[in-house]
Amino acid sequence: MNDVLDELRRHPDLEAPNLFAVDASDRLVLDEAAPLLAGAADGTVVVVGDRYGALTLGAISRHGVTGVRVHQDRLTGERALHANAERLGLAGFTSHGLTAELVAGAQVVLLQLPRSLDALDEIAALVAEHADPSVVVVAGGRVKHMTTAMNDVLRRYLAVVEARLARQKSRVLVASSPRPAGERPVRRWPERAEHDGLVVCAHGGAFAGTGIDIGTRALLAHLDEVPQTTGTAVDLGCGTGVLAVALARLRPGLAVVATDESAAAVASAHATVEANGVADRVTVTRALGTEGLPDASVDLVLLNPPFHVGAAVAPAVARTLFADAARALRPGGELWAVWNSHLHYRPTLEQVVGPTRQVGRDPKFTVTVSTRG
Numbered sequence: 001m002n003d004v005l006d007e008l009r010r011h012p013d014l015e016a017p018n019l020f021a022v023d024a025s026d027r028l029v030l031d032e033a034a035p036l037l038a039g040a041a042d043g044t045v046v047v048v049g050d051r052y053g054a055l056t057l058g059a060i061s062r063h064g065v066t067g068v069r070v071h072q073d074r075l076t077g078e079r080a081l082h083a084n085a086e087r088l089g090l091a092g093f094t095s096h097g098l099t100a101e102l103v104a105g106a107q108v109v110l111l112q113l114p115r116s117l118d119a120l121d122e123i124a125a126l127v128a129e130h131a132d133p134s135v136v137v138v139a140g141g142r143v144k145h146m147t148t149a150m151n152d153v154l155r156r157y158l159a160v161v162e163a164r165l166a167r168q169k170s171r172v173l174v175a176s177s178p179r180p181a182g183e184r185p186v187r188r189w190p191e192r193a194e195h196d197g198l199v200v201c202a203h204g205g206a207f208a209g210t211g212i213d214i215g216t217r218a219l220l221a222h223l224d225e226v227p228q229t230t231g232t233a234v235d236l237g238c239g240t241g242v243l244a245v246a247l248a249r250l251r252p253g254l255a256v257v258a259t260d261e262s263a264a265a266v267a268s269a270h271a272t273v274e275a276n277g278v279a280d281r282v283t284v285t286r287a288l289g290t291e292g293l294p295d296a297s298v299d300l301v302l303l304n305p306p307f308h309v310g311a312a313v314a315p316a317v318a319r320t321l322f323a324d325a326a327r328a329l330r331p332g333g334e335l336w337a338v339w340n341s342h343l344h345y346r347p348t349l350e351q352v353v354g355p356t357r358q359v360g361r362d363p364k365f366t367v368t369v370s371t372r373g
Contacts (some may be wrong), residue, residue, distance in 0.1 A: 002183060004061040008084050010052050010286070013076035014316055021080070024168035027052035029110055029140035030062065031162055032172045036108045043067035046103050047093075048123055049112035053081035059110065060092045068093040071102050073114075073205050075261035075288055092366050095262060098122065106131040113141035113150060113173070114205060119264070122204030128157035128178040137175040140169070146171060153221055156185050184263045185343065190271045198249075201271035202240050205264030212242055215304045216364040219338040220246055226336065229253045231299035234290060236325060237261075241269030241284065243302045248278040251268070254300070256282045259290065289324030296333075301325040303337045320351040322370075329353070329372040341366045 008021040030037075037045065037059050047055045047070045059065045070093050072078045078095055085091065096102040103109065103126050114120055127137060137158065139150075143166055143198035151173060154161045159177040190201040193210035202210045212220070216239070223246055230253040238258035248256045256278075258269050264285040273282045285292065290301075305318040305327060318339065325335045335353050339345045341364060349356040353370035360367035 003346070004057050004088060004090070005054055007088055008052055008054060009079055009087075010055070010201045011083060012079050013052070013074075014320075016316075021052040021084075022054045023142070023170070025112065025140040025142055025170035026051075026058070026325065028167050028170045028172055029055060029112070029138055032056075032140075032174065033059075033108065033110055033138040034063070035065040036138070037039075037065055040065050042107050043069075044105065044107040045069075045110070046105075046106040046108070046131075047071070047110045047285075048098075048102075049073070049114060050081060050110075051077050051112060052366050053077075053084040055110045055112065056081055057085060057088065057090050060090055061088075063163075066092045068114045069096050069102050069106070070094065071096050071098050071263070073098075073263045075263075075286055080362055081251070081289045088168070097267075098126065100126060100130045103127050103131045104149065107135055109135060109137040111137055111139040113139050113146065115145060116205055117149055117153050118202075118209060119205035120150060121156070121187060122158040124154055125184070125187065125189075128184055129181070133178060133180065135176065135178060139174045139175065140170060143169050143171050180204075190268055192271075192275060198242065198245060199272065199275040200240050200242060201275055202268045203264045205262065206240050206268040208239065210240075213239075213304075215338050215340075215365055216242055217236060217352055218360060218362070218367055219243065219302065219304060219336065222359050222367050223247060223250055223337070226251065226300065226334075228300045228334070231255070232257065232297065233300040233302065233324075234259060234293070234298050236301050236303045236321060237292065238269050239265050239304075241272035241282070243304070244269065244282050245272055245276045245278055247302065252269075252281065254281070257293070257298075258282055258284045259287045261286065261288050289321060290328040293328045295327055296330045298328040299330060299331060299333045301333070301335045303335060305337065305339060318343070322349060326353045326372060331372055333372045335370040335372070336367070337370065338365055340364065
């Protein structure tokens with residue numbers, strides 16, 4: 001019988017020869033957790049960070065596990081899991097936010113280690129506080145992305161952390177014995193920080209945390225040049241919501257939609273919007289691109305696009321977001337974008353959106369305005 005892992009796809013995420021739905025760390029986590037999964041009772045297994053369904057569907061198909069609770073930060077990964085399950089005729093799992101409900105009473109947690117130590121901290125804290133005292137966390141990753149600091153973060157919340165032998169450039173950490181409340185750090189998520197009167201709130205998995213990344217700062221420097229004062233604006237890939245809040249303050253006549261596919265980003269943006277008192281003018285939603293917005297319905301889009309998918313360089317991500325913006329923009333509407341100067345996106349913007357002019361540039365970032373034809 002074919003291994004279910006061999007049948008998984010990334011769709012609806014980008015698919016390319018250098019992008020894979022399963023890697024060696026998925027297989028290693030499942031192998032190391034096999035004795036735990038073989039006897040797992042219904043509803044006691046939790047999966048966090050499953051990229052496209054390998055851990056969830058592997059546990060279900062190999063061990064007959066049922067009632068699996070799953071949290072995936074990226075909406076593309078969540079949809080890929082559900083699409084893979086439907087295509088392969090598998091069930092027995094439900095998707096959840098990163099909340100106490102996700103891990104309550106869990107005895108086995110399968111985890112793809114996040115790159116961010118803050119993201120790992122938030123996950124480990126939830127497990128220690130709400131999982132069953134017998135819980136075992138089997139956390140895996142590619143060796144090149146792992147550091148001993150990950151062991152240290154896990155030890156803040158779970159007293160026993162063991163690094164298993166590496167295989168195919170992947171390694172697993174096995175953690176157990178949740179520390180009592182008095183021995184654990186107290187961190188309140190989302191955390192918050194103030195920058196020149198703007199409060200930024202961030203959950204552990206949010207890019208740039210409570211800081212403001214330099215790309216966003218480059219676009220913020222030109223925000224007062226935006227001509228639109230009424231209508232609808234979109235902060236596309238909003239992160240913690242900094243641009244959405246700044247725009248809502250600067251142009252109170254605009255209705256702003258902040259959208260991101262990251263669950264951590266959306267939760268952070270909700271908190272940032274509330275903390276800055278602009279919830280009446282900013283709507284935050286978890287979505288892929290501008291889905292849910294009618295064609296030609298938006299007057300302004302702000303965008304600081306990513307150019308990686310995980311560790312892989314994927315310039316197609318930006319092009320997809322440019323196309324999303326173009327679809328939603330009305331004729332004459334504008335896309336204000338900031339991007340790494342070495343990526344030379346201007347010809348793509350001209351082709352996908354419309355006439356494009358440069359409004360700012362330094363050795364690292366370029367800010368452009370593209371007008372929808």
